[in-house]
Amino acid sequence: xxxxxxxxxxxxxxxxxxxxxxxFSGFSLTTSGLAVxxxxxxxxxxxxxxxxxxxxxxxxxxxSLQSRVTIIKDTSENHxxxxxxxxxxxxxxxxxxxxxxxxxGQFDFxxxxxxxxxSS
Amino acid sequence: xIQMTQSPSSLSASVGDRVSxxxxxxxxxxxxxxxxxxxxxxxxxxxxxxxASLQSGVPSRFSGRGSGTDFTLTISSxxxxxxxxxxxxxxxxxxxxxxxxTRVEV
Numbered sequence: 001x002x003x004x005x006x007x008x009x010x011x012x013x014x015x016x017x018x019x020x021x022x023x024f025s026g027f028s029l030t031t032s033g034l035a036v037x038x039x040x041x042x043x044x045x046x047x048x049x050x051x052x053x054x055x056x057x058x059x060x061x062x063x064s065l066q067s068r069v070t071i072i073k074d075t076s077e078n079h080x081x082x083x084x085x086x087x088x089x090x091x092x093x094x095x096x097x098x099x100x101x102x103x104x105g106q107f108d109f110x111x112x113x114x115x116x117x118x119s120s
Numbered sequence: 121x122i123q124m125t126q127s128p129s130s131l132s133a134s135v136g137d138r139v140s141x142x143x144x145x146x147x148x149x150x151x152x153x154x155x156x157x158x159x160x161x162x163x164x165x166x167x168x169x170x171x172a173s174l175q176s177g178v179p180s181r182f183s184g185r186g187s188g189t190d191f192t193l194t195i196s197s198x199x200x201x202x203x204x205x206x207x208x209x210x211x212x213x214x215x216x217x218x219x220x221x222t223r224v225e226v
Binding site: 060110 | 217
């Protein structure tokens with residue numbers, strides 16, 4: 001059974017750095033062809049992809065956020081961590097992590113999401 | 121960025137209706153087109169990957185087709201649990217991009 005779960009603060013202040021952890025089970029991020037990604041969704045709005053980390057440690061970032069976002073993996077602990085610097089109110093969103101398959105580039109399993117509010 | 125444009129943005133339908141949602145990409149994306157369903161307050165769920173492949177566990181009333189820049193998700197007979205928002209997503213280019221969503225409501 002494949003599961004993913006996001007964890008992190010529910011509230012951050014403007015200019016602070018957000019750190020989110022995706023804990024997963026049922027697969028290994030050492031398996032060829034797999035990746036884990038982060039996607040966010042502001043309240044009432046569409047999905048926005050943020051970052052991907054592949055089994056071989058290759059990383060891809062959304063160009064619009066690349067200067068603020070870092071993704072790393074800990075394969076021994078089955079964790080992927082996303083950090084986002086200089087948080088602002090427009091970053092308020094539900095943040096999801098999801099497993100990614102390189103075949104068609106699909107996100108086939110998703111976490112439940114975690115709502116992060118940016119407010120002073 | 122490859123822009124993904126869905127139409128309509130919302131539609132009203134009834135149980136048993138055949139419903140189609142269109143997704144147009146800003147450039148050709150091969151078969152790197154996926155569809156997701158999102159119910160209120162829930163995470164997205166993969167329905168269709170690679171334009172037309174049905175994800176395991178997804179009912180066969182869902183189907184996808186298309187090529188080049190034009191793609192379609194069809195629900196052959198709408199069920200009560202299908203009232204949700206649907207998103208297309210491309211993985212041909214970086215960044216991965218989603219459509220703006222199509223809300224299917226009563």
